[in-house]
Amino acid sequence: MTMDHRTTEPGAAPGPGSPASPSPERGSLRALLPVLGAHRSMTVRTFVAALAGQTALAALVVLAAHTVGTAVMTRAAPGTGTVLALVALVLVRAATTWWEMDLSHDLAYRVLAELRVRVFDGLARSAPLRIGGRRSGDLASAALADVEALEFFYAHAVAQLLATTAVFGAGTVVLADLEPWLLPAVLPMAAALMLGPLLEGRDRAALGARTRSAAAELSARAVETVDGLPELLAFGAFDRRRADLRGYGRLLGAAQRAEQTREARSAAVRDILVVISLVAVVAVSAHTLEGAWVPAAVALALGVLAPVADSAAALGQAACLRAAAARVGAAVRAPRGAPEPRSPRPVPDGPLGFRLSGVRFGYGGGPVLDGLDLLVRPGETVALVGASGAGKSTCAHLLARFWDPADGRVELLAGDGRSVDLRQVAESELRAAVAVVGQDAPLFHGTLRENLRLGTPAASDADLVAVAALTGVDRIADGLPQGFATMLGERGSTLSGGQRARVALARALIARPRVLVLDETTSNLDGLGDAELLAALPDCATLIIAHRAATIRRADRIAVLEDGRVAQEGTWAELTAVPGPFTRVLDREQRG
Template identity: 60%
Template sequence: MTAEPRAAAPPAAAPPAAGRGRGTLRRLLPAVLPHRRTAAHTAAACLVDQAALVLLVTWLAHTVGRAVTERTAPGAGTLACLAGLVLLRSAATWRQMDLSHDLAYRILAELRVRVYDGTARSAPARIAGRRSGDLAATAMSDIEALEFFYAHAVAQLLASAAVFAAGSAVLAWLEPWLLAAVLPAAGALVLHTLLGTRARTARGDRTRAAAAALSADTVDTVDGIRELLAYGALPGRRARLADRGAALAAAQRDEARHDGVFAAAQDVLVALALVGVVGCAAHLGDGSLGGAWTPAVPALALAVLAPVASCADALRQAGTLRASAARVLAAAGAPCSAPPAADPVPLPAGPLGLRLRDVHFDYGGRPVLRGVDLTVPPGRTLALVGASGAGKTSLAHLVARFWDPSRGTVELLPADGGDAVDVRRVADGELRRAVALVGQDNALLHGTLRDNLLLAAPEADEALLDRVVRRCGVDRTAAALPEGLDSPVGERGATLSGGQRARIALARALLTGPRVLVLDEATAHVDAAGDAELAEALAGTDEGRTTVVVAHRPATIRRAGHIAVLEGGRVVEQGTWDELRGSGGALDRVLGAVVPGARTGG
């Protein structure tokens, strides 16, 4: 019998279909509310910036027109005002950039925390099968893409609308017919942008998906570089990365090509509007508009349309932003696989046993556990046995409450015979202190050996740490490292063997002093001698602890006081080693599948 395959995990939640919801970007706005004061100051600075530019351009054109038509040099007051507008716009631009980026990066930092919380809340159900590179792309590049939305789009849209309204009012006051050239151009700019939204969204989807695929393959390649070198598979992997890069480049080129067409059409619309305004001003130059206003009116029209063009450009980028926003919001809002207890109850003191009553569980409609009934009295050790896919890991995850059963209950039993406590009614923090799970894949975090050992029990003193380290054989691992427990272990513990990582994971769990310990193939990477050594370490630190061992080695199974055999999602056989081995029952079938012909002994 081997470890359950990864296929037994829930179906991976597919990366969100970015950009499909029209309200996706609107759902980003509530993140601004805690920073509404800064957002208001940003919008005000942007308004001053744009208004100062319009006033500067118009006044300057009017001054030049007056100098040409009336042969009157600008006075000192006019020059001082123009210089003041230049300084005002410079200060407003600096202030707007400073505030907008401060606002954006604060919100992005909060979004990263929300994505992390969503990933942790929904793990492992929704991240099973999701590649770490894809998750990293959401946490990093997708969030970074939203910087434009928070730093520029919102404030720019508000300020541009105000400037356009005010500028149009001035044009109407000068000559209502001028609006006949300005308003259609502004409407065409916005309409042209909105009509292409769906196509831009689809292109943004393709670009973000290609970027996520490249990120995922890159992370996989870095993680497996030794295996790729060992088997001569690096050239093939390099070709795969090149294909991923080419796909991303093609998606980016497609976006850039359409963006170029959009920008050209935008420039044409602005130019046509300017021609219309110039023509109107020329025909009205006989007195309806003063000679100085003849050059000032086109300058005003151009200054008024420029913010509209910038807004259209911001809306154009909404396709890519919507794709990123959908991925970020899906990750941040992922449903909890094990909702927190609404009214948590405290666990009683002392040893705890375990009881499963009529437990059913399925992955997307595919039944895995079908009515499991199982009791482990406090202080006892149960070996959970079964062929691959029998549901052992699923049951272990239910005990640790990584997710909840679709029917039935998982309960903790007090040693004093008091009422059983459903794990769904226990606060998560208290449950994690009471129940510890050590799996087969024992990834370590980047940091020192000591950091990884104290991950769940940072308050553990040196005496306890030394005792547990010695019992689990981690002291030998530390002795072989240059700085002992303070030696870096590399990303995911890459500098250590699988057996060393297993010992560290077991020691880490024991440091928390769990009252229920679940070992899901935890010693699969340890040889038989090491397995026996770790079993001795567990026996020396049990102190009334209840242990559930998902095992495949006959020696490990034999050491358990009680054995339960899973077949087809049900417990089909229970008893001691002497009662079950050699009886021709389920345990013999499972062990016979691993050790053909072995019917007795172990």
């Protein structure tokens, strides 16, 4: 469990531990419109429903106003046809409103489901390039909360804006035909209504960015707090952490209130503009129209302006979502840390080894690996040792192809000398051939059996039992209430560190890898457990990254990393016979 001990205070300027409020770019929302392309039919139906609903409402209020005006002037009840038309329009409006709401939300949730998949694909595609250093709460906020926030945009803004444009265009044509002088009373106010969101766009985007940033920070700290409850309680830091969360909750509340205050002011301005336009329409129609056409003209003006005001409100609220859209878009478009080959080559059949030749790699600063050469033959076990930060785990990540080297090659080798560069291997074939098991290989909330079959869901019960017996996982199952069917809890919280290591190794061995990389996998085991697991390793090319002398000693050969290169190679007896890089590593470990 890793706690975030950075101490940015609520209300202080964001530092390394708290994400700075992003500056969302214009077009962040537009960039997500193509997602609707896979739902063209439903998008069209949503637009048609919104158009029918707005048209029915405009016709209803105009006919109702004309009917009431006629009844007042003639002192006669409306005819049966008029009443039936009004009833029909009411029913049409009710039906189309329900239809539009059903379609728009169905469309929105289908799009959000697709976006979530694309976000997770982006995180997987770029991991660990973009995930490294980011907190799980922040990633959860991008993958879930930010996507969920876009529901309003897809459900309300898109179809409503298109329908409003059509209704306003038709309505102004009718107004012009009724009385051309009505247009100066309507068009300027409609333009002002739509200009408002454009003028407020930058401020609204900044407010939205502030809210999204505060929500992500609170989410990250809440997840860390839940994960770290044992440590917080053990060190008496829970009350301080709770006060910290309360402070970030207040920051989020303040950001949300600022958004709502801005929206309330904008709504008041929109209402004032609509009222001014209606007063102008009354003044014009009173001098130019006769009888029942005066209230009808006012109703028509309201019928075309109300959707414009609603669309302006939707656009204003959409501007607040620009930050969420920017975060989602960045995740969706995340580049691959290791691009897929255009013309994949097959992995050679039979036993495999691997070779790193002239590999240079760094993380943005100086090179971690600088001309590294390392060979592990099929069936050979090599221990890779070195000081902390020497680049041992980097070698494991390059073999897993989380990254590609800046220079040099990482190749799989067949026993007959054939080789293939990892950059030419399809990811599915690479994952089937190479297994990397880290020190903190996570287990998932599920049964022990489900965790063992994570990479090979089709593995037989016989294979599972055999590997479990080989790695000692069968003894773990015997001690659990429901054996292999026992739920392990999130991150395998019901198991000890050593037990999790056994399960992680068994999970890898069930897949029958031809290259195996153990990155401090047995560090949580005692000497006996370490020996048991190493004895269970299959006869395949194995790279063991370890600090424990007993683990290193069991390898066929030892390679010592120093200054980004293999500084020394040989057997335990050869390397301990004379002072050198290996004996310096052993001395450091003994002093540690």
